[in-house]
Amino acid sequence: MSFLANLFAKRNSAPVARDRLQILLAHERSAGEGHSDLLAKLHQEILEVIARHVAVDQDKVQVKLDRGSGCSLLEIDVEVPQLGSAKSRDADKRDA
């Protein structure tokens, strides 16, 4: 890295650190000691609802999270087997 680039980079890393910490600590404080935070709870309950209707293979569930300052993004990918096919409609009827 050149001298100038070095200077530039140095001046800019502390504000990045501050922003990252503010976001993280806001989430950690609201979650409280030892408790799962809102997003974790949402995630768990959403999966419970899905599991009530279809057999969810835990290995086929991917959860992604991006905590932000204004808003956070919770992404839940569930592979639902044969939804809408004749088979699953039959299953629905049986359940009802």
Place this chain on the structure above:
Amino acid sequence: MAKVLVVTSGKGGVGKTTSTAALGAALAQSGQNVVVVDFDVGLRNLDLVMGAERRVVFDLVNVIQGDAKLSQALIRDKRVETLSILPASQTRDKDALTAEGVAAVMEELREKFDWVICDSPAGIERGAQLAMYHADVAVVVTNPEVSSVRDSDRIIGMLDSTTEKAKKGEKIDKHLILTRYDPARAARGEMLRTEDVLEILSIPLLGIVPESEEVLRASNVGAPVTISNPQSAPARAYFDAARRLQGEKLDVSVPTEKKGLFDWLFKRSVA
């Protein structure tokens, strides 16, 4: 065959987490499949140093207690495809990690990755013992300073007696990373010399990482130093260390930032 590597030190704050992130990333940058595992339950920080803190959903304790699948707790690095992190939990419960639970997770990680790199908590208590128990390879992180060297000696003793390998009568592969090394102070005779530390601890040297502001900058932006500034002196030290871990024979030198006179002065081979 997968290798489990523990980064340990006894003494706190010597650079274990920094080294875990940098070595893990360096191995992954060379194409190896790597996971870095945070064993510092209650005080997790590896996620922050790796820049993954906003993406933590589940952690090691969730996996051990059966609340999540391993695949759900692993976070894939956004910069290096072959690098993942398994965060520690923030719980205060000291018994959250069970020996059987850790064993099961280690087994599963061995199947998925080439390298499983465990960031040990400081101390010689249960957490540190669990972190080292399954290791094939140990990287002992030491600062050139008396109390750090003494604690490293304790840890080396534990590696040779309390690990799974030791109990089976096998030798665990041990390496030394000397970090926060200040070439100028060493030249003035104000710091323990590399030769002295090596003679006292008598384990092979994996690398000398200089004291560098690049390390602070890297942790500010949430990237291992080998990613944030691959050309920097500490990054080059970690890249070389990663190559040595893979069996390459390289002379150990202290990488320096400046080219020219400094380079010539300090690029003295010590191994």
